[in-house]
Amino acid sequence: MNIVLFNKDLRISDHQPLAEAAKAGEVLPLYIFEPSLWKETALSARHFQFIVESLEELAKGIEGKGGRLLYAIDEVERVLDNLLDIYDSINLFAHKDYRLIDKAEKWVKQNEQVLFTFGPELEDVRDKQFDHRLNSYLKEMLAEVPSKIDVPLKTPDFLLTDLKKLKNFKFKGNKIRFGQQGGEGNAEETLDSFLEGRFSNYIENSQKPLPSSLSSSRLSAYITWGNISIRSIYQKTAEKSQACELEEGKKQLDEFLSKLIARIKVSSMERQNEQLADLSVIKREWNEDWYRRWLAGRTGIPIIDAAMKSLDKTGWMNFSLRGMVISFITNSLLLDEEKPSTALAELYLDYEPALHDYYIQLYSGLRGKMKIMDPVKIGRQLDPDGAFIRRYIPELSRLPAEYIHEPWLYPGFYQLGYDAPMVDVKKVNKYARLQYHEFMGRGKPGRQKTVGDDEQLSFDI
Ligand SMILES: Cc1cc2nc3c(=O)[nH]c(=O)nc-3n(C[C@H](O)[C@H](O)[C@H](O)COP(=O)(O)OP(=O)(O)OC[C@H]3O[C@@H](n4cnc5c(N)ncnc54)[C@H](O)[C@@H]3O)c2cc1C
CATH class of the missing domain: 3.40.50.620 (HUPs)
Incomplete structure (x- = not known):
């Protein structure tokens, strides 16, 4: 059979x-x-x-x-x-x-x-033949399933013909009401709408929180679950690019294609025997309260909270936000990455272990320099007028733009009903930098934490 x-x-x-x-x-x-x-x-x-x-x-x-x-x-x-x-x-x-x-x-x-x-034979990205093999795979003719599939007259009784029995399956987490729906038709529609026009501001918008939800392709979940093959996306996009009369259009589509190729490369990286940094000595003792507030989007830092709430609701975030939220909890707050990484994986509809693990390691300093980001500064760069924050945090929807990234400075802050920031970002970042530099400089643990450190790091309103 x-x-x-x-x-x-x-x-x-x-x-x-x-x-x-x-x-x-x-x-x-x-x-x-x-x-x-x-x-x-x-x-x-x-x-x-x-x-x-x-x-x-x-x-x-x-x-x-x-x-x-x-x-x-x-x-x-x-x-x-x-x-x-x-x-x-x-x-x-x-x-x-x-x-x-x-x-x-x-x-x-x-x-x-x-x-x-x-x-494709794409097991090891360092292989000299990798690019050549990848290129030929992407340009190969697509496989065509015959119009008739023969089935055996009788199928084994223990196999199910519908999904009703699966209702007894137990799952973690919640379903999404406003996210993307699975299926080949939806995948094709998403690609078509991207190529019909959504791509035109891809480079400019794909890292901005609100515009990215339209200007990015939004194909990741469909690629992860194989509702569409990467080479069919590649071929349709290349065809569109060739037909583009304006150089600008080609530029946008080439950038998109480079992301698709990045996906294949990251997924094909040989991960065994890889040496990751051991940052455990500078990590704080696990803080369940911080972790829970981060996960629930209740840190009191608007861009982090809006990002986490949008993820819960839609199952998607753009690349910059993904990097920022993991960097905040692992580098600024110095919590171990394992639990946050699993929690995010449960929430991303496009969760692909090879990609997810790689970028989590990259953004939490396990693959090179530990980057400590300032979410207030990043928030201002990515969401200058706070439209994304207003969308996901109703308490801040009417706040004047000058306060949107630091609402605690607003004179009527306590009337807003929004959480006070759980830490002072500047203080936690300063502390994290000190720990990291000492660790790097001397190759041994930073200053031993003393009682009272946490108090120094709390926000001083
Ligand atoms: C911490 C972290 C975890 C991530 N986890 C995942 C994951 O589990 N699954 C996942 O699909 N992507 C993951 N990404 C990569 C990226 O954020 C998403 O692919 C992208 O946001 C998906 O949106 P899109 O389809 O609109 O992307 P587009 O910008 O339209 O890109 C098109 C496709 O290219 C691929 N792609 C885009 N950017 C990258 C990149 N930098 N590296 C590799 N491939 C890329 C994706 O398949 C995407 O669908 C992660 C990034 C970070 C920083």
Whole structure:
């Protein structure tokens, strides 16, 4: 039996494993929900929601070709064992980045079955041939799934034909009401609307909090869950760029393409044996109250709070805000990055472990210099009139612009009902810099913290 293992490739267009399996004979398209994966990783209710929306559309697409998408709720090895009891032999078809590829590879070896994998050979970005291979992959013809998919007459009883049973699944976190919805159609619409005009201020706006939600492509969640393939985005964009009459348009699209390529490169970086800095000696003792206020968007520092509230609501933030919120908690407040990183991963709809971990490490100083940012200053640069802050913090919606980034300076501050800042940013940053410079200079811990340090760091209104 030819079994297609769907994973983070929830689409029909440019789906090579499905195309090849359909050419080989009868196909059983399968999506496995592994309970252990949902329990042990940062996958959350909002990811589940997006996946279900994607699967519903995928199922319709497969039905349209005469096939049927099936589901299993179990560990991947057990599902495959059960299938092997039913079928004499199994050919698995999957993309190379199938999340459970190690398990599938081990299983086929142990059971003498066959696994066909598809996708570019892009394992190590330092390889001299990397750029060449990437370039050819991006320009390759897209895979076309045949118009008819043959299904076996009878499918195993233990496989599910709909998603109702999944309602008993337990998830972390909350669903999103105002975020992007999963599915191939939505992915294509998002790309089309970007190429039809939203791209025109990409460079200027993609790091500004409010304008970025329109001027950025907003494709990240669709790429993460494979509702659209990167090479189809690449090809459509390159075509649009060629057709652009104005140099300015080409410039915007080239910048966007460079981001897509950055994604592939960061995802392909060889991470084993990497030496990360050990900053544990300068970290503060864990402060649950600070952490909770940061996560809830109640630090009293408007740009941080607006960013965290927008993430909770929409599941998305632009690059600069992502860097700023993690830098604030790990570098300014000197808290360990592990818990904040997991909390953010649960909230980002586009959570992709390779990218997320890399940038969290970069922004919390584990991969080089620890950058200590001033969120008030950054807020002024990114959101000068405070439109983003006003959108997400209603208490500040009518505050005059001159106070929007430092509302505690407003004479009527206590009437606003907004939180007083939990720390004085200047003081915590000064303290963090001192700790870091001592650590770097002498290669040993900074000044031992004494009782009363925290009091010195609190805000002096
Ligand atoms: C701490 C931190 C964590 C991050 N975690 C993730 C994550 O889990 N998943 C994720 O998709 N992105 C992550 N990013 C990268 C980036 O912030 C998002 O890809 C981007 O904000 C998505 O919005 P967009 O699709 O509108 O991007 P656009 O600007 O329109 O870019 C198009 C695509 O290129 C890729 N991309 C854009 N910027 C980068 C970059 N600097 N490096 C690598 N790829 C890029 C994304 O796939 C994106 O969809 C993270 C960044 C930081 C600083």
